[in-house]
Amino acid sequence: MNWLDLVVTCAFGLEAVVRQELEALGFAETRVSDGRVEFRGARKDVPLLNLWLRSADRVLIKLAEFPAIDFDQLYDGTAAVSWETWLPADAKMTVDGKSVRSILASVRSCQSIVKKAMVERLKERLGVGLLPETGAEFTVLVSLLNDTAQLTLDTTGPGLNKRGYRMDSGDAPLRETLAAALVQLTFWERERVLLDPMCGSGTILVEAAMIARNMAPGLARTFASERWPLMEAALWAEARAAARTAMLPSGGLKITGSDMDPRMVEAARANAKRAGVQEDIVFECRNVTDLKLSSPYGVLVTNPPYGIKLGRPEDLSSLYAAFDRALKHMKGWSVYVITADKKFPDAFTRAKPDRIRKLFNGTIEASYYQYYGERPPRD
Ligand SMILES: C[S@@+](CC[C@H](N)C(=O)[O-])C[C@H]1O[C@@H](n2cnc3c(N)ncnc32)[C@H](O)[C@@H]1O
Numbered sequence: 289m290n291w292l293d294l295v296v297t298c299a300f301g302l303e304a305v306v307r308q309e310l311e312a313l314g315f316a317e318t319r320v321s322d323g324r325v326e327f328r329g330a331r332k333d334v335p336l337l338n339l340w341l342r343s344a345d346r347v348l349i350k351l352a353e354f355p356a357i358d359f360d361q362l363y364d365g366t367a368a369v370s371w372e373t374w375l376p377a378d379a380k381m382t383v384d385g386k387s388v389r390s391i392l393a394s395v396r397s398c399q400s401i402v403k404k405a406m407v408e409r410l411k412e413r414l415g416v417g418l419l420p421e422t423g424a425e426f427t428v429l430v431s432l433l434n435d436t437a438q439l440t441l442d443t444t445g446p447g448l449n450k451r452g453y454r455m456d457s458g459d460a461p462l463r464e465t466l467a468a469a470l471v472q473l474t475f476w477e478r479e480r481v482l483l484d485p486m487c488g489s490g491t492i493l494v495e496a497a498m499i500a501r502n503m504a505p506g507l508a509r510t511f512a513s514e515r516w517p518l519m520e521a522a523l524w525a526e527a528r529a530a531a532r533t534a535m536l537p538s539g540g541l542k543i544t545g546s547d548m549d550p551r552m553v554e555a556a557r558a559n560a561k562r563a564g565v566q567e568d569i570v571f572e573c574r575n576v577t578d579l580k581l582s583s584p585y586g587v588l589v590t591n592p593p594y595g596i597k598l599g600r601p602e603d604l605s606s607l608y609a610a611f612d613r614a615l616k617h618m619k620g621w622s623v624y625v626i627t628a629d630k631k632f633p634d635a636f637t638r639a640k641p642d643r644i645r646k647l648f649n650g651t652i653e654a655s656y657y658q659y660y661g662e663r664p665p666r667d
Contacts, residue, residue, distance in 0.1 A: 291330065292328065296324065297348065300322060300648055305473060310325060313336065339531050345465060349440060350439070351439045352368065353439075359392070362402065369406075373518070374426070374518055375406075377420075380425045381428065384428070387431075390432035402428065424515035425515070443519075448465060451509060452509040461489050468505065469647075470589055472499070473656065475587060481544075483546075483587070486591065487546060488555075490545055492590070494565055497560070497565035501535060501538065504534070538568050543569045544570045545572075546571065546579075547571075547573065556569075557571050576610045585621065586622075588621055594654075604629065608632065608636065611635075611636065612637050615636075616638050627655065628652055633657055642658050
């Protein structure tokens with residue numbers, strides 16, 4: 289129990305960003321695979337990771353991994369886990385599942401077998417005849433991959449993208465976790481100018497301000513494992529206190545957002561306020577056709593409309609042309625655009641993208657076009 293096998297999950301394409309975040313938090317030895325990063329940690333790391341990870345989806349504890357080509361193996365492997373160490377007698381148990389390239393392909397049946405094995409083991413070890421399931425929530429994930437079952441316990445609860453600051457969002461808001469990753473994939477540093485000229489509900493800029501002020505993104509919410517007997521309240525209290533101390537004061541940031549829709553500008557302001565970064569971002573109502581860059585150097589990160597509105601293709605050519613005009617000669621600006629519209633790179637004529645990354649906003653596949661600008665001269 290001293291060391292835990294931890295698994296952090298994330299959207300496909302964000303593994304390297306999450307790995308870097310983990311390194312910055314002191315976890316140097318990590319193993320990366322599609323949508324997940326694995327490493328060892330202590331119990332006190334569970335609050336730390338949940339509070340601080342910006343681009344990850346969940347923090348899981350791996351409890352077992354074993355071959356499972358039939359239900360007996362799945363049952364026995366599950367019953368061998370010391371569930372009584374983790375779950376109290378009143379634990380509310382949910383089992384989620386997935387199966388990829390495995391003989392045990394019926395996810396529902398796997399979920400029931402796992403739950404049955406857990407319940408039987410708990411009843412026997414705790415010496416009770418009935419489990420009321422009225423207490424703290426424990427969600428177990430049974431994942432079968434190539435006939436190997438893995439059992440993990442979800443410490444997070446609602447995904448880490450749910451920071452708690454976003455109430456007002458437009459039609460197609462970016463996930464907070466993806467927005468944080470987009471910012472971390474740029475050259476932006478806290479002294480530099482940052483602009484999102486189609487900011488919608490302001491997610492990219494709010495995440496950037498939180499990064500610049502070293503604000504833990506999970507500080508305003510709670511997590512499933514906060515109610516677990518084994519994750520003492522003191523561990524959470526210490527991690528929260530340290531996160532509050534680490535926060536930098538407002539001031540000195542040059543972050544600006546604009547949008548043509550006044551309702552979105554209001555929503556972005558309200559979201560920034562709830563996140564506690566309202567003094568760090570200037571929002572204004574402006575069309576990209578009126579975009580004027582007042583500084584020779586800067587970083588622009590944006591998420592234009594996707595080119596599909598109410599199920600029909602939308603003509604974005606005049607929007608792209610205005611965007612292109614505003615940036616064509618601004619060689620000191622690094623430009624980062626996430627969109628699912630494949631027409632974008634042809635319309636942006638300043639240069640070919642230096643890098644294109646395939647990323648996912650939920651289930652929507654998008655490309656992140658990265659155009660590097662000249663670096664500002666050092667003072
Ligand atoms: C996909 S949404 C951005 C979502 C945003 N990243 C968020 O997380 O909420 C695109 C935004 O571009 C804005 N927009 C569309 N055309 C524009 C234009 N010509 N000038 C400025 N904003 C525009 C829309 O109002 C919308 O809020």
